[in-house]
Structure formats: structure tokens, C-alpha cells
Amino acid sequence: MADTRTTILDITEAAVLEKGFEATSIEEIAAAAEISRGGFFYHFKDKNALARALIERYIATEDRLYDDLFARARELNDDPLHALLIGLKLLAETLDDMPNGHPGCIIASAAYQDRLFDRGIRDLNRQAILGWRARFRAMFEQIAEKYPPKTKVDLDALGDMVSSVVEGGLILERALGEPGVPAAQIMQLRTYIKLLFAD
Amino acid sequence: MADTRTTILDITEAAVLEKGFEATSIEEIAAAAEISRGGFFYHFKDKNALARALIERYIATEDRLYDDLFARARELNDDPLHALLIGLKLLAETLDDMPNGHPGCIIASAAYQDRLFDRGIRDLNRQAILGWRARFRAMFEQIAEKYPPKTKVDLDALGDMVSSVVEGGLILERALGEPGVPAAQIMQLRTYIKLLFAD
DNA sequence: TGTCAACTTGACTTGCAGTACAGTGATTTT
DNA sequence: AAAATCACTGTACTGCAAGTCAAGTTGACA
Known part of the structure; x- marks a missing residue:
């Protein structure tokens, strides 16, 4: 499995392409990456x-x-x-x-x-x-x-x-x-x- | 004086050009137009x-x-x-x-x-x-x-x-x-x- | 065995969108 | 002159997302 950071980036890229950066919430990125919101903030400051x-x-x-x-x-x-x-x-x-x-x-x-x-x-x-x-x-x-x-x-x-x-x-x-x-x-x-x- | 609706649109256009639609809050549009938030929603549903x-x-x-x-x-x-x-x-x-x-x-x-x-x-x-x-x-x-x-x-x-x-x-x-x-x-x-x- | 990276949980604050509605003063309609 | 409508104000509320913080867990490796 790819590392979580890359997974997050892949998911985000797909979501951004589909609906834009603003419309993509951290919550849904975290859910798709199967980590918690806290886990997301561990990898990216904001x-x-x-x-x-x-x-x-x-x-x-x-x-x-x-x-x-x-x-x-x-x-x-x-x-x-x-x-x-x-x-x-x-x-x-x-x-x-x-x-x-x-x-x-x-x-x-x-x-x-x-x-x-x-x-x-x-x-x-x-x-x-x-x-x-x-x-x-x-x-x-x-x-x-x-x-x-x-x-x-x-x-x-x-x-x-x-x-x-x-x-x-x-x-x-x-x-x-x-x-x-x-x-x-x-x-x-x-x-x-x-x-x-x-x- | 121009009607309020037009004023709101002018202000929004300038703000959107400067920093994008998402980054422009209704609150600040209303403030610039010198009306209340309620007044804004009177003119635009959302x-x-x-x-x-x-x-x-x-x-x-x-x-x-x-x-x-x-x-x-x-x-x-x-x-x-x-x-x-x-x-x-x-x-x-x-x-x-x-x-x-x-x-x-x-x-x-x-x-x-x-x-x-x-x-x-x-x-x-x-x-x-x-x-x-x-x-x-x-x-x-x-x-x-x-x-x-x-x-x-x-x-x-x-x-x-x-x-x-x-x-x-x-x-x-x-x-x-x-x-x-x-x-x-x-x-x-x-x-x-x-x-x-x-x- | 301890420590470090990679998390999880949960509680919290802040900011913004949007709803709801009661009220007000000016103007227009009847 | 009374009634209705317009263009608001003000307040109080819900709900969501971002971001912060503190404390705890789990597995790998030295």
C-alpha cells in the first residue's frame, strides 16, 4: 500500500478535478483515505x-x-x-x-x-x-x-x-x-x- | 444613487476579481454595501x-x-x-x-x-x-x-x-x-x- | 524495553451560510 | 385616510467545515 500522504494527495486530486478544491472537505478526504480528521492534520498542517x-x-x-x-x-x-x-x-x-x-x-x-x-x-x-x-x-x-x-x-x-x-x-x-x-x-x-x- | 441590487453586484464583482468568490463572505459584501446581512438575503436568496x-x-x-x-x-x-x-x-x-x-x-x-x-x-x-x-x-x-x-x-x-x-x-x-x-x-x-x- | 512515527478520539473555538421572523419607516395604491 | 408593499434592520437560531489541543494507542525497530 502506498503511504498515507500519497493516498491523501491522490484522493484530493481526484476530488478537486471533480468538484473543485473549495468544495472538497477535509472530512471527506479523511473518510476516503480511511483515516480520521486528526490523522489528516497530522500529515498536513492545514x-x-x-x-x-x-x-x-x-x-x-x-x-x-x-x-x-x-x-x-x-x-x-x-x-x-x-x-x-x-x-x-x-x-x-x-x-x-x-x-x-x-x-x-x-x-x-x-x-x-x-x-x-x-x-x-x-x-x-x-x-x-x-x-x-x-x-x-x-x-x-x-x-x-x-x-x-x-x-x-x-x-x-x-x-x-x-x-x-x-x-x-x-x-x-x-x-x-x-x-x-x-x-x-x-x-x-x-x-x-x-x-x-x-x- | 444606484439601486442596492446593482451596488451589491458591483461590490461582489470587485471582491471576486480580487480574491475569488469563495473567499468573499456575504457579511463583508453587506458591510461594503452598507446594509445588514438580512438586507442582502432580501435581494438574493443565497x-x-x-x-x-x-x-x-x-x-x-x-x-x-x-x-x-x-x-x-x-x-x-x-x-x-x-x-x-x-x-x-x-x-x-x-x-x-x-x-x-x-x-x-x-x-x-x-x-x-x-x-x-x-x-x-x-x-x-x-x-x-x-x-x-x-x-x-x-x-x-x-x-x-x-x-x-x-x-x-x-x-x-x-x-x-x-x-x-x-x-x-x-x-x-x-x-x-x-x-x-x-x-x-x-x-x-x-x-x-x-x-x-x-x- | 523503550522510543518514535503514525496514527485515533474527542472536546473545543471560530467563522460563515442560511433560516426565520418580528418590526420599522417611507412610498404607493386604492 | 387607510392599507398594502417595499426595502430594509435586528436578533436569534441551526448547521457545517476548518482548525486547535490534549491525551491515548499501536506496531516497528534498535
Whole structure:
């Protein structure tokens, strides 16, 4: 059996995906983990600490996913543009294969509940998004060197666009109850990049 | 003086933008509106009714904004592609001129708190997003007739992309504490549309 | 054998949502 | 002029969830 802390995080993640962080009570998390409320507070000082651990875990997972995906893409094609296009395709497929939606929500829900979460969580979030910006910006710089873009373009904004369409897509997906929106949005972004850089 | 109901909505909107819906108590809304808690419940049955009214008002505002913006753009240029490009530029400028951020958050925060809000609110949200999809899809259809797209493209996904980058941009803006992200994202989308359709 | 980590139990405080209802002063209707 | 309605105030209550605290239990390992 996994350790209780991990169990709590798994249960919380599922509950948060289903109904949001606020709507998930400690009581029900404890019940699902088959421990008492007191037991919960033994592992996490308060709900804030739980949120923080969840976000930390999510960011680590996401970073690893991006590492793997774009490393594999680069193996398949050494050209920076084609590697990115392959990576985005893989990302779209991965997004579509997530049955219960994507935990990206957690970042968004934290972004919209400033007061609820402490500064530490906000900084965590900020660093993660800046990290993704830098990651994709670096790829775009490499591409732009080899393939001059058809139009002048802000590479930071382009880097942000990956996060932006994923997060935006997740919101639409949830609000519409229609799966596949983030993947479709990523594919749009892919088309944009193709038009912008490819001959 | 504005009527109390409107005052309550204004105060709530500001508070929600600052710290989220959940973190805003009825007590503090009532205090800011200079009425008693009882007075609040006279106007709104519960917090759900307040959220619903806020979202209704937000959607109406957003629809009116889109109506105005793209009508003006069409006045400036009768060509469907150029009108849309002008409209998106105007939208980016409008987004940048909103000092306290954009209430788009409200849609997103509702999307992430399913349980908190009743089905009516969820349907409202859904209809709004479908409306925006249809609105932009119609524009893209008109454009595609005159300017065959360089690549096959899913017009629904393209229509969604407007909502997607605005909402996604708002999340990044909030999480980063960096203004101007949604406008920058809209400008990226504009570049994409230009590359996709223009000669 | 003792000690430490990982709990449990239970009692408590605080804060917020929501209910219920009695009353009040201003305005509107009849 | 009387009656009704509107837009509240005020108070008192229930119920739930978060979080605190103190004291006790249980199994593993040194």
C-alpha cells in the first residue's frame, strides 16, 4: 500500500478535478483515505499545505511530461521545427488520453483564489509558468534561427501560448462538458507555428 | 444613487476579481454595501443566486462588447477578414485598458467549482461559450469563402480559440501578476488568422 | 524495553451560510 | 385616510467545515 500522504494527495486530486478544491472537505478526504480528521492534520498542517503539495506534485508531473514528450520528439526528428511539431502532436494525443481531464485545473483554480492560498503557492505557480515560457521560448529561438518567421513575433508571448491554450482549453472543456477541446486547441497552435515558420 | 441590487453586484464583482468568490463572505459584501446581512438575503436568496446574477451580467456585458467591437470593425472595413483583424486589435486594446483585470475570471472560476454552483449556472456558462463559438465561427466561414485557408482547419476549434486564449491569458496574467498577457495572446491569434487566410 | 512515527478520539473555538421572523419607516395604491 | 408593499434592520437560531489541543494507542525497530 502506498503511504498515507500519497493516498491523501491522490484522493484530493481526484476530488478537486471533480468538484473543485473549495468544495472538497477535509472530512471527506479523511473518510476516503480511511483515516480520521486528526490523522489528516497530522500529515498536513492545514488545507493550504495540502494545496501546496498538490500543486508541487502537479508541476513536477507536468515538467516531466514535457521533458519526455519533447525529448522523444527530438529523437524522432532532429530538426527543431519538426521536433516541436511532433511534440505538440504527442501533447495533443496525451491530453486526449486523459480520461478524467487534466490536472491543469489546479493551477487555474489557484490563480482564481488568491486569498485562499498563501504567497508560497502563488510563487510556485508563477515559477512554473515562467519555466514553461522559457522552455518553449528556447525552442522557438532555435527554430527562428533556422526558419525566419514570416512575421515579426514576440517569442515570449508565443512561448506563453502553449500554457495559454492548454489552460483556456481546459476551461472550455469543463464548462462545455465536451472532451477534446485542449487537444483541438493545441492542434490549432501547431498549425499556427507551421504557418509562421515552415517554408 | 444606484439601486442596492446593482451596488451589491458591483461590490461582489470587485471582491471576486480580487480574491475569488469563495473567499468573499456575504457579511463583508453587506458591510461594503452598507446594509445588514438580512438586507442582502432580501435581494438574493443565497450565494448561488448572487453568483448567477453576476455571471448573467458578465455574459451580457461581454456579448455587448463583442457586438460593439466587431460592428465598429466592420464599419471601418467591409472585408470580412480585415474587419476581424481590426476587431481583434480593438479587443486587445480593450483588454489592455481594463485596469483591474477582466471579469472573464468569473466564467473560469465557475468552471472550476462545479459543485458549488447549481446546474443553472453551469448551463448559463455553457450557452455563453457556445454563443461565442458560433459568433466567431460565422465570421470564419465568411472569411474562408473569400480567402481559402492555407490549410484545412476546424472552424469550431478556431472559433473556440478566441475564448480559449482570452481565458488562458487571464489565468497567466493572474498567476504571473503580469499585465497584458491576454492582449498579447489575442495578437498572436490575430497573426495566426492573418497567416491562415491572407494572401 | 523503550522510543518514535503514525496514527485515533474527542472536546473545543471560530467563522460563515442560511433560516426565520418580528418590526420599522417611507412610498404607493386604492 | 387607510392599507398594502417595499426595502430594509435586528436578533436569534441551526448547521457545517476548518482548525486547535490534549491525551491515548499501536506496531516497528534498535
